[in-house]
Amino acid sequence: MSAYFAAGARQQGIGAVFRASSFAARFGLLNEDLPPELQAAIAGEVQMGRLASFPIDQRIAALVADTLDSRLHGELRTVQLGGRIAELVAYALEAMLHQHEARTTTLPRRRDLDLAHAARTRLDKDYRRPPGFADLAREIGTSQNKLKSVFKQAFGLTMADYCLERRMREAQQLLMEATLTIAQVAERVGYEHQSSFAAAFSGHVGMSPREYRKHRAPFSLDLPPGSI
Helix, strand or coil: CECCCCCCCCCCEEEEEECCCHHHHHHCCCHHHCCHHHHHHHCCCCCCCEEEEEECCHHHHHHHHHHHCCCCCHHHHHHHHHHHHHHHHHHHHHHHHHHHHHHHHHCCCHHHHHHHHHHHHHHHHHCCCCCCHHHHHHHHCCCHHHHHHHHHHHHCCCHHHHHHHHHHHHHHHHHHHCCCCHHHHHHHCCCCCHHHHHHHHHHHHCCCHHHHHHHHCCCCCCCCCCCC
C-alpha cells in the first residue's frame, strides 16, 4: 500500500491503492483469509490494484498527525512507517467492507431492476386502469411481494402511488385546458365516479378539481350549468 501526505496541508480524505497479492508478502494475509465480503470487493481488480477512498476520522487524523510529527529517522523511521501503513491498510479494508455492504444492501440487483422496469413499462400503458398487481407479477414472472419490494426500491414509490401520480398529472393537464367537464376528466383518467376522482385529486393536489381549474386554468370556457 502507498499513502502520500503533504506536510502542513489540511487532509480531507485518504486514497489507498494496494494489491491483494501483497497481503501474503507484506502481512502474511492471503486473499482467502479475508471475509467473503472483502474478497468480493477486491475480486477482478487484483492485477490493477484496488483504490479505496474514505474520509479521515478521528483515528486516522491522529495516526497521520503522529506520523508527520515523528522525530524518528533512518531505520527506526522505516519500522515506524511500516506499522503505520499496516494500520492504514486495516482502515482501508474496513472502509471497503462498509462500502461493499452498503452497495449490496441498498442497490437492487440487475434482475430486480429488470423486473421493476418491466412493471413500470406495463403500468405506463395502463395506469388509468392498472392491472391487478398479482396478475402483473405473474405476467412478468415473479411473486407479488417480490415485485412490490423491487418496484419501491427502484423508484421510491409503490406501484399504486406510481399509477396515482400518473393519473393526477394527466388530470391537472386536462383541467388546465378547460375544454372538458370535471366528470369527463375523471373518466379520462380512469375514474367511474366523479366523487371518487374529486376525493383522490384533493388528497393528492391539496385542492378540489373545481378550485384547481379556477386558479390554474389560463382561461375559462362557458359550460352548461352543473357541468363542473
